[in-house]
Amino acid sequence: MTTLNTGRKGEKMLLMGNEAIARGALEAGVNVVTGYPGTPSSEIIDRLSKADRERNLYVEWSVNEKVATEVAAAGSFAGLRSMAVMKMMGVNVASDFLMHLVMTGTRGGLVLVSAEDPGAISSLTEGESRYYSKFLEFPLLEPGGFQEAKDMTKWAFELSEKINNIVMLRTVTRISHGSGNVVLGELPETSPRAHFEFNGTILDEQTGPILTVPGPFAVNLHARQQNKLQAAANLFEDCPFNTYEGPENPELLIITSSVCHLYCIEAVELVDAPDRVGILKLGTTWPLPAKFLKKHMQRTERILIIEEVLPFLEENIQVLACQLGAEFAAKKFHGKGDGTMDKVGELNPTLVAGALSRVLDLAMETVSVDYSENINKQAVDNAPDRMLTFCPGCPHRASFWSIKRVLELNNQQGFVCGDIGCYGMGMLPCGFETVKTVHSMGSGTGLASGFGKLGQFGMDQKVLSVCGDSTFFHTVMPALANAIHHRADITLVVLDNSGTAMTGFQPHPGLTIKASGTELPALDIPSICRAMGAKVQVVNPFDVENAEKVLLKTIEDPDGVKVVVMRQICALSPEKKSKKQFEIQVDENVCIGEECGCNRLCTRVFKCPGLVWDGEKKTSKIDAVLCVGCGVCHSICPSGAIQRKEIA
Amino acid sequence: MKQTTLSMDPYNLIITGVGGQGNVLASRLIGNMLSEQGYYITIGESFGAAQRGGAVESHIRVSAQRTYSPQIPKGKAHMVVALEPTEAIRILRDYGNPGVKVLSNMRPVYSMGVICGEQSYPSTEKIKECITASSKASWFVNSTDEALKLGNPIFGNIILIGALAGTNALPLDHKSFEKALLQRMKPDKIDVNLKAFDIGKEMTSA
Ligand code: SF4
Numbered sequence: 001m002t003t004l005n006t007g008r009k010g011e012k013m014l015l016m017g018n019e020a021i022a023r024g025a026l027e028a029g030v031n032v033v034t035g036y037p038g039t040p041s042s043e044i045i046d047r048l049s050k051a052d053r054e055r056n057l058y059v060e061w062s063v064n065e066k067v068a069t070e071v072a073a074a075g076s077f078a079g080l081r082s083m084a085v086m087k088m089m090g091v092n093v094a095s096d097f098l099m100h101l102v103m104t105g106t107r108g109g110l111v112l113v114s115a116e117d118p119g120a121i122s123s124l125t126e127g128e129s130r131y132y133s134k135f136l137e138f139p140l141l142e143p144g145g146f147q148e149a150k151d152m153t154k155w156a157f158e159l160s161e162k163i164n165n166i167v168m169l170r171t172v173t174r175i176s177h178g179s180g181n182v183v184l185g186e187l188p189e190t191s192p193r194a195h196f197e198f199n200g201t202i203l204d205e206q207t208g209p210i211l212t213v214p215g216p217f218a219v220n221l222h223a224r225q226q227n228k229l230q231a232a233a234n235l236f237e238d239c240p241f242n243t244y245e246g247p248e249n250p251e252l253l254i255i256t257s258s259v260c261h262l263y264c265i266e267a268v269e270l271v272d273a274p275d276r277v278g279i280l281k282l283g284t285t286w287p288l289p290a291k292f293l294k295k296h297m298q299r300t301e302r303i304l305i306i307e308e309v310l311p312f313l314e315e316n317i318q319v320l321a322c323q324l325g326a327e328f329a330a331k332k333f334h335g336k337g338d339g340t341m342d343k344v345g346e347l348n349p350t351l352v353a354g355a356l357s358r359v360l361d362l363a364m365e366t367v368s369v370d371y372s373e374n375i376n377k378q379a380v381d382n383a384p385d386r387m388l389t390f391c392p393g394c395p396h397r398a399s400f401w402s403i404k405r406v407l408e409l410n411n412q413q414g415f416v417c418g419d420i421g422c423y424g425m426g427m428l429p430c431g432f433e434t435v436k437t438v439h440s441m442g443s444g445t446g447l448a449s450g451f452g453k454l455g456q457f458g459m460d461q462k463v464l465s466v467c468g469d470s471t472f473f474h475t476v477m478p479a480l481a482n483a484i485h486h487r488a489d490i491t492l493v494v495l496d497n498s499g500t501a502m503t504g505f506q507p508h509p510g511l512t513i514k515a516s517g518t519e520l521p522a523l524d525i526p527s528i529c530r531a532m533g534a535k536v537q538v539v540n541p542f543d544v545e546n547a548e549k550v551l552l553k554t555i556e557d558p559d560g561v562k563v564v565v566m567r568q569i570c571a572l573s574p575e576k577k578s579k580k581q582f583e584i585q586v587d588e589n590v591c592i593g594e595e596c597g598c599n600r601l602c603t604r605v606f607k608c609p610g611l612v613w614d615g616e617k618k619t620s621k622i623d624a625v626l627c628v629g630c631g632v633c634h635s636i637c638p639s640g641a642i643q644r645k646e647i648a
Numbered sequence: 649m650k651q652t653t654l655s656m657d658p659y660n661l662i663i664t665g666v667g668g669q670g671n672v673l674a675s676r677l678i679g680n681m682l683s684e685q686g687y688y689i690t691i692g693e694s695f696g697a698a699q700r701g702g703a704v705e706s707h708i709r710v711s712a713q714r715t716y717s718p719q720i721p722k723g724k725a726h727m728v729v730a731l732e733p734t735e736a737i738r739i740l741r742d743y744g745n746p747g748v749k750v751l752s753n754m755r756p757v758y759s760m761g762v763i764c765g766e767q768s769y770p771s772t773e774k775i776k777e778c779i780t781a782s783s784k785a786s787w788f789v790n791s792t793d794e795a796l797k798l799g800n801p802i803f804g805n806i807i808l809i810g811a812l813a814g815t816n817a818l819p820l821d822h823k824s825f826e827k828a829l830l831q832r833m834k835p836d837k838i839d840v841n842l843k844a845f846d847i848g849k850e851m852t853s854a
């Protein structure tokens with residue numbers, strides 16, 4: 001059996017993009033790997049954490065992306081090849097440290113992997129991090145396929161060591177979560193010794209202390225940093241990841257990068273124009289290799305730039321064209337600027353082919369109108385939409401149920417500020433639309449801290465925030481300190497389900513396991529909150545009656561910050577699987593459905609997928625396959641029709 | 649380079665279902681079976697929130713020539729394998745065409761709206777009629793029922809892979825399946841999976 005950490009040089013594997021990146025890092029001899037979970041990046045660390053012993057790695061799920069980058073940078077400062085992995089929003093969190101890091105530079109190769117999500121398939125925004133490379137002045141690499149994802153990752157470490165600065169490798173969902181054929185390279189033997197050298201002069205990058213210092217020295221460092229960027233640009237002039245394919249003098253030159261390269265090849269096929277269109281693929285998208293681009297832009301008068309979301313490449317290429325002289329500036333550019341392409345959403349071969357057919361006035365073969373009209377109608381009628389919902393037996397459903405009820409009982413237009421995680425679905429019907437604001441990690445509590453001070457201006461609504469256990473450590477703690485210190489009148493509900501559920505149960509400081517599965521000391525959330533000065537209660541959301549009692553009392557306490565930890569393990573957690581607490585049954589004689597006056601509270605409002613409305617019998621019933629026996633629906637049925645029996 | 653034995657190159661296969669049904673495993677196994685034979689394989693997948701009741705689709709591109717993109721162009725599927733029957737219809741809306749073939753498991757997974765009585769779920773006859781009218785060939789199988797006989801609904805996937813092999817749409821056989829299993833499963837799990845594959849193959853072999 002060939003695995004990522006044993007596969008030998010020359011072996012072929014079908015690898016997920018994230019696995020290819022992990023393998024590339026192993027082939028580079030990486031030693032320190034850190035990250036914070038986030039789709040579509042998480043598999044990189046998941047895979048590497050399984051290789052830690054065999055390949056002599058230190059792998060950690062850090063508390064947040066800024067700390068992850070700092071931990072990786074420490075590896076680099078001590079001479080080790082190191083990598084920090086995150087999704088694009090994480091780069092925002094890391095950016096404060098990054099701005100300093102790029103000035104001091106690095107020692108052992110340091111690579112930042114940013115996995116982005118054009119189209120926001122599993123993210124709350126499609127914001128991107130390519131602009132950081134220009135703004136913070138470090139090199140940006142973008143693999144255009146699966147083999148390249150591996151090869152480029154390895155190369156990124158070498159590049160980082162050549163210029164002594166951090167390099168960003170940007171991947172996107174379709175590469176990270178896609179799979180393709182990859183030929184493996186050599187796995188090196190590494191036996192590094194970590195040591196932080198600081199006895200040299202402050203200007204000696206390899207032996208001095210690593211400092212950012214104010215004044216003229218900062219300006220000096222900045223100049224040195226820009227020289228490094230120029231060195232990278234020079235290396236990019238003949239980099240194997242920048243390629244051209246097409247006729248000598250195409251009518252139209254496409255310039256593209258990342259997974260869009262594959263879409264472009266296919267689009268040219270779809271409009272059948274291989275003699276008219278050439279494709280220039282850039283693997284190095286910042287800084288741009290000016291001579292290389294000049295050589296290829298000379299081929300034609302018309303250029304189409306294909307990239308996802310914002311016109312990063314397009315605008316940089318247009319600036320370059322102006323710098324190259326009037327002849328280049330006068331070329332006709334198509335892309336986002338002239339409206340050929342949208343500035344939002346992800347691309348696919350069909351969208352690129354559509355652009356080609358418009359620009360070149362070519363016909364595009366499409367499915368007949370009859371066929372598409374018919375199937376469209378059939379889909380509307382016969383394929384019911386699938387709205388996201390909490391899993392059967394999810395503790396969040398029970399928690400939001402209680403929060404919602406308590407806010408109604410309190411009757412003061414109270415509301416909940418949330419953020420990112422499964423519990424963000426508290427904004428949907430499955431969470432009874434309880435959550436009214438959702439932004440970045442930890443921001444629910446920051447917002448609550450603000451709302452909680454508006455009493456001065458007559459605001460008399462109850463303010464709650466919710467966060468998950470992993471998010472608590474990520475960014476909620478500073479917001480909580482702020483709220484406590486300023487005596488904001490709020491209640492923070494920590495929905496503690498023992499893991500980072502949304503992304504696949506990565507550990508965090510509140511748990512006793514680290515990335516590779518060995519024991520670590522856990523930090524106790526209630527104790528932390530108490531020590532910070534909050535009043536703390538811990539409840540089990542499945543004990544609905546008690547949870548509601550405690551919540552109501554808590555939110556009605558007008559004095560400062562209250563914390564309620566609602567603790568119940570995630571229904572999907574590996575520990576919980578196949579352990580039913582209750583046998584549940586609906587007594588058909590008691591459940592009289594629509595007649596009951598309960599307005600079908602259980603199936604119409606509570607909506608656990610384990611509880612089904614039987615349209616024929618006109619009663620609720622339990623789906624024995626889906627129900628995980630949490631017993632919560634028993635507590636919500638006002639007629640007592642849902643019966644539960646404890647399983648020993 | 650491999651001499652092509654594909655009816656189409658690239659051959660565009662979509663596996664569709666609902667989060668938790670095991671799309672990812674199915675697409676990986678098929679991908680491994682074909683890449684072993686020297687084909688270029690690209691699998692396009694998007695998962696994440698899908699785990700929580702949403703639709704999941706995997707695009708598999710098979711070519712003897714080169715790596716294709718992880719997304720099939722609209723209207724260009726050659727075969728749709730559905731772990732859930734209404735998902736087949738949803739996929740046909742975006743990727744169907746009069747020449748497409750469909751292999752579908754008939755066991756429904758109800759959406760939230762159906763479960764709580766706000767939406768209705770089409771009858772089996774209606775689903776079959778709709779798929780038949782929008783495809784060139786179709787196979788309807790009860791892979792979940794057969795899987796339950798083997799002791800676990802999750803074998804439904806494997807039965808469908810077998811059924812796909814039985815349609816002869818792609819060069820998939822018992823031997824290559826065994827090889828793919830050996831790459832990712834413990835030896836004691838192999839036999840029951842092979843059995844599931846063979847049951848599926850029987851279902852569609854002419
Ligand atoms: S994965 Fe866990 S936390 Fe997320 S919806 Fe399912 S049960 Fe709830």
Ligand code: SF4
Nearest residue numbers: 608610627628631633
């Ligand atoms: S006991 Fe009720 S609420 Fe809990 S999983 Fe079963 S049906 Fe859902």
